[in-house]
Each structure stands twice: as structure tokens, then as C-alpha cells.
Amino acid sequence: MIPTHERQRLQTLAGQAVLHYGIKRAKITGLNQRKAATFRIETDNPLLLPGTKEYAGNTCLLRIHLPRADYAKQAENSREAIQRELGWLDAIARSKVVVAPQPIKNVAGETITEIDEGDSRICVTLMRWVKGERIARIPENAARIGTAMTMLHGFASTIDRDLTTVAHWNPHPPVLAQRVHGAPQLNALFDECRPMMERVLADVASLESVLTANGRGLIHGDLVEKNALIHQGETRVIDFAECERAPFLWDVAKVFGQWLAETSVEGKPQEFSPLYRSFIDAYRAKRLLDDAAFRAIDTLVALWLVRSVHWLMNAWPHFDTEVRLNVVERHMPFVCSQLGRYGNESRLCIMA
Structure with a gap:
């Protein structure tokens, strides 16, 4: 269970993050905090992909890659690991070999957004929402x-x-x-x-x-x-x-x-x-x-x-x-x- 003050902190960070993608009004819903703090972002109007004429839809996935104190998550949330994942996803999206999340660039044309919080710089990424139902282990x-x-x-x-x-x-x-x-x-x-x-x-x-x-x-x-x-x-x-x-x-x-x-x-x-x-x-x-x-x-x-x-x-x-x-x-x-x-x-x- 995430403490109330931590949920509020993450919600505030999510609100700051979406501004970097040109999103001024959105419904921000917290999802989970497993590998990163994730949020469903729902906008009134379809989100235009920066530098293109293509739309990402009205729903996106925002991930806040918080610095981790525990050994289990440190490597996964490093900037290098995040960049590695985004590069692979971008290649898959362009090939259409399977449907997978596609990285969305911020208004500066970058796939990773950095937000200052005190002495820390927190990495944030935005992805196209992938529709689907979870599957069982059968x-x-x-x-x-x-x-x-x-x-x-x-x-x-x-x-x-x-x-x-x-x-x-x-x-x-x-x-x-x-x-x-x-x-x-x-x-x-x-x-x-x-x-x-x-x-x-x-x-x-x-x-x-x-x-x-x-x-x-x-x-x-x-x-x-x-x-x-x-x-x-x-x-x-x-x-x-x-x-x-x-x-x-x-x-x-x-x-x-x-x-x-x-x-x-x-x-x-x-x-x-x-x-x-x-x-x-x-x-x-x-x-x-x-x-x-x-x-x-x-x-x-x-x-x-x-x-x-x-x-x-x-x-x-x-x-x-x-x-x-x-x-x-x-x-x-x-x-x-x-x-x-x-x-x-x-x-x-x-x-x-």
C-alpha cells in the first residue's frame, strides 16, 4: 500500500511531466508502482506526435522512473536501461512485427524527459497506450x-x-x-x-x-x-x-x-x-x-x-x-x- 503523501507526490510529478509533452489538460490516473510509477493519461483531444502529423490517441501511459534504494530495481531504472528499452520499442513500432508500446517524444524531441525534484533528476517517459486484456498462465x-x-x-x-x-x-x-x-x-x-x-x-x-x-x-x-x-x-x-x-x-x-x-x-x-x-x-x-x-x-x-x-x-x-x-x-x-x-x-x- 503506497502512503497517501507518496501518492500525492507522484501525482504532482505526473502533472508536471505531462506539460513537457504539450498536454495542458488531462485526467491522470495512478496505476501501479512496480518497476516504475505508472499513470494512465487521458486527454480531451488526440495527442499529436511532436514533429509528425500522426496522432497517438487520447490515452497514453506515463512512467516515472524513480531512483530506487533497493538492489532489485536500480539497474532497470537507470537512464541507460530506459534508453535501451525505448530504442528497441521504436524499432518494433516502425516494423509493426508485433503491437507494443511506442515511445512518444516530448516537445523538445526527446524520448526521455528529466524533471528536477530537489537534488534529484527523475526520468519520465510517455508511451502509446496498448489496448488489451491480461492473459492467464495456461x-x-x-x-x-x-x-x-x-x-x-x-x-x-x-x-x-x-x-x-x-x-x-x-x-x-x-x-x-x-x-x-x-x-x-x-x-x-x-x-x-x-x-x-x-x-x-x-x-x-x-x-x-x-x-x-x-x-x-x-x-x-x-x-x-x-x-x-x-x-x-x-x-x-x-x-x-x-x-x-x-x-x-x-x-x-x-x-x-x-x-x-x-x-x-x-x-x-x-x-x-x-x-x-x-x-x-x-x-x-x-x-x-x-x-x-x-x-x-x-x-x-x-x-x-x-x-x-x-x-x-x-x-x-x-x-x-x-x-x-x-x-x-x-x-x-x-x-x-x-x-x-x-x-x-x-x-x-x-x-x-
Whole structure:
């Protein structure tokens, strides 16, 4: 629950921000504050895109990228990360490969607006509103996601643009996470996982030829059901905040890693297999996956688990008691069991 004074502060910032886009009158409705504080902006008249004769419609999405104290959000809200996402979205909008949010420039012709608040400069972005309904985590929608990812990967394979502002994939965490002071239960689980985490990192190092053969390019990085919409039978993709230049198989593995974790931690492990198969059937209808690719995906899912541990260990000081309890009672035991399975069978997903 966001405190009243914080909601009022954000509402004031949103009111200041829209002026930079030539919007003088608008209904501003707060939506959420997950990766950024987001607002639905509704204007009386269609918003004309600066420097064009094209209209963005009467509804837009405003995002206030607040500086974050917690480890989890710092990188996502950096100016570099925001610019990376906007560049990718602009390319997708021009290609029309899928429907996705399109950045709107401010009156100065820039896609990122900076607002002064005390000693801080806050980044703000405005996007075209994407109509659609949220989708559930079911096999039918897993197939939709697989098809959408195939289309994005196909486009990324042919895109001809300057990628210097796009982060390049590094399979290893900067350093393998260290034990956390004052967290004995967490540290015990970490010590249990550590030998297998080191093996996974070694296995990933041997995948270079397979990853290259299956293509690299700009990937979404978080294309699960929370970031897909359905409108009149059409799948639409949102939230490219985690996009990066990486192997396409890493994009696939990140989806499976999240589904594997969510279904297991929720006590519904039987739901994973139908999701996996539906996604794979849709994805390889357009892009060939051989046995080596499937083995690589399994190793990359294990890598996703390793990176989740790295993230949890670093973010631990910022977690409240409830989240910490969930980490040590549910997520870390799940990771340990899955890495143990990977060590014994060299697989996590179903080999198709």
C-alpha cells in the first residue's frame, strides 16, 4: 500500500511531466508502482506526435522512473536501461512485427524527459497506450507467447541498427554471491547450492557454439504472461525493461525458469509440462530447435536459477520479514532441489 503523501507526490510529478509533452489538460490516473510509477493519461483531444502529423490517441501511459534504494530495481531504472528499452520499442513500432508500446517524444524531441525534484533528476517517459486484456498462465497462452517470441527473434535477426546502447549478455554474475551476515538459514541453503552453481557456470561456458548457431540479437528478457495482452485475438507485448542483446535461447530459458519456479513454489508442478510443450510447439513452428538446443536451454534454465540466487543474496538486506521467510522456506529450497536434479540428470525441462 503506497502512503497517501507518496501518492500525492507522484501525482504532482505526473502533472508536471505531462506539460513537457504539450498536454495542458488531462485526467491522470495512478496505476501501479512496480518497476516504475505508472499513470494512465487521458486527454480531451488526440495527442499529436511532436514533429509528425500522426496522432497517438487520447490515452497514453506515463512512467516515472524513480531512483530506487533497493538492489532489485536500480539497474532497470537507470537512464541507460530506459534508453535501451525505448530504442528497441521504436524499432518494433516502425516494423509493426508485433503491437507494443511506442515511445512518444516530448516537445523538445526527446524520448526521455528529466524533471528536477530537489537534488534529484527523475526520468519520465510517455508511451502509446496498448489496448488489451491480461492473459492467464495456461497452455493456450503459453503458445501465444511462444509465437510472439518467435516473431521478435525473427525481427531481431534482421534488424539493421546501431546496437552500441544495448547491453550485451554476460552469462556470469559479476561474482558469485557471498554469504549474508546475520542470515544463517539463508547461508546454509546457499552453501548447499554453491557446488552445483559453480558447475552450471562451467557448463554455460561450453555452450558458445550452440548459442551462436541458434542466433543472437535483441531479446525481450521477460516475456511471460504478465507482459502479454490479448486484444481481438491478437497477442500484444509490453514491458521491454529487461531487453538486452543476448542469445535467443536465453530469452526462451528465462520464460521456462520463471514458470518452473512459480508452478513449483505454488505447489502446482504438474502445470509446468503443458506450458512448456505448448510454448515449444509454437516456437519451433517457425524456428528450428535441435537436440543440442534443448540441452542448452536446460543449462540456461539452471543458469537462471543461479542468477536468481545471486539476486536474492544481494537484495536480502532490502527485504521485509515476510519476503525473507518466503525466500528461505520456499524459493531457496526449490532452487537447491532443482540444481540437485540438474546435477544428477543434466536436465530440468522435458526434452522434446
